[in-house]
Amino acid sequence: xxxxxxxxxxxxxxxxxxxxxxxxxxxxxxxxxxxxxxxxxxxxxxxxxxxxxxxxxxxxxxxxxxxxxxxxxxxxxxxxxxxxxxxxxxxxxxxxxxxxxxxxxxxxxxxxxxxxxxxxxxxxxxxxxxxxxxxxxxxxxxxxxxxxxxxxxxxxxxxxxxxxxxxxxxxxxxxxxxxxxxxxxxxxxxxxxxxxxxxxxxxxxxxxxxxxxxxxxxxxxxxxxxxxxxxxxxxxxxxxxxxxxxxxxxxxxxxxxxxxxxxxxxxxxxxxxxxxxxxxxxxxxxxxxxxxxxxxxxxxxxxxxxxxxxxxxxxx
Ligand code: FAQ
Numbered sequence: 418x419x420x421x422x423x424x425x426x427x428x429x430x431x432x433x434x435x436x437x438x439x440x441x442x443x444x445x446x447x448x449x450x451x452x453x454x455x456x457x458x459x460x461x462x463x464x465x466x467x468x469x470x471x472x473x474x475x476x477x478x479x480x481x482x483x484x485x486x487x488x489x490x491x492x493x494x495x496x497x498x499x500x501x502x503x504x505x506x507x508x509x510x511x512x513x514x515x516x517x518x519x520x521x522x523x524x525x526x527x528x529x530x531x532x533x534x535x536x537x538x539x540x541x542x543x544x545x546x547x548x549x550x551x552x553x554x555x556x557x558x559x560x561x562x563x564x565x566x567x568x569x570x571x572x573x574x575x576x577x578x579x580x581x582x583x584x585x586x587x588x589x590x591x592x593x594x595x596x597x598x599x600x601x602x603x604x605x606x607x608x609x610x611x612x613x614x615x616x617x618x619x620x621x622x623x624x625x626x627x628x629x630x631x632x633x634x635x636x637x638x639x640x641x642x643x644x645x646x647x648x649x650x651x652x653x654x655x656x657x658x659x660x661x662x663x664x665x666x667x668x669x670x671x672x673x674x675x676x677x678x679x680x681x682x683x684x685x686x687x688x689x690x691x692x693x694x695x696x697x698x699x700x701x702x703x704x705x706x707x708x709x710x711x712x713x714x715x716x717x718x719x720x721x722x723x724x725x726x727x728x729x730x731x732x733x
Pocket of ligand 1: 454455458459460462463466467493524525526527528542546547550553614615616617618622623624625626629635639689
């Protein structure tokens, strides 16, 4: 028991000194489980997040916008791949992770349970959803688990291209016809609050935050990141002449920050519990794609086995 405590103390000092924890290092079991939980939720979000955008690939209004959207959706698949691989270094298999997603044991970001109903939604998703993702993920480049931190560096670079892609769509629509501007405003109206919900419950109601911050898994609290996102995004909306749908939004000169209204927490918890507008559809689609892709996994495994056998043969 005493030894266990001292290992934990040493681990705490190690992360507080800004060292990275690597897969073969000793770590408290709860640390391992917490990182698996967060990283897998993150990986699932990237992969499920492909669905609302893939919905518009065939209907993008120009060849240029189609190519960009296609590249963005492929990037999300890549992010899922790095994150699943990094999660596997903690001793859980890809099959187990996918099973947890498909059976509802593991969560993914609430935001991807909202429908994308117009082309302007591609703008709002890129601008706001990727914008919120970057706000949260820049701090994760300094997270204490080494493979997660390293994966996040490349992911953040790509997310910032995604954010600009979305903002460009909004900028064009906002400067277009009256109808186009109205479409951009409508998308902002629908995506603003769900984007703020991406940061999770308020600090007072966030059961995992204290321990995750102590272990340097999370580097900033949910409310701090949400506030930073609001402060950064409001001037961007003003610049293109759109209005943030929050009557309580007001610059606070004393805090040098925006005050903003209360989120609809009932809606947040309903979506997180599986009762959002698209939760069921997202999982049905995932299961279908996974089943249809079984032959690809089988072929890849057969190829890997063949390569291994060849390597063995030439080494003998
Ligand atoms: N949705 O105690 P906390 C992206 C859960 S990637 C659903 O505060 P924690 C890229 C939470 O899991 C977006 N569930 O939890 C892209 C916990 O449940 P559990 C994803 C949520 O972990 C863009 C419970 O509530 N990013 O967008 C949500 O300390 C465009 C209590 O909450 C990441 O995953 C939510 N919004 O903090 C892709 C980043 N919020 O597991 C395609 C990494 C909370 O105990 C297109 N993750 N919950 O049963 C994190 O930074 C953290 O996990 C938080 C939550 C901040 C999300």
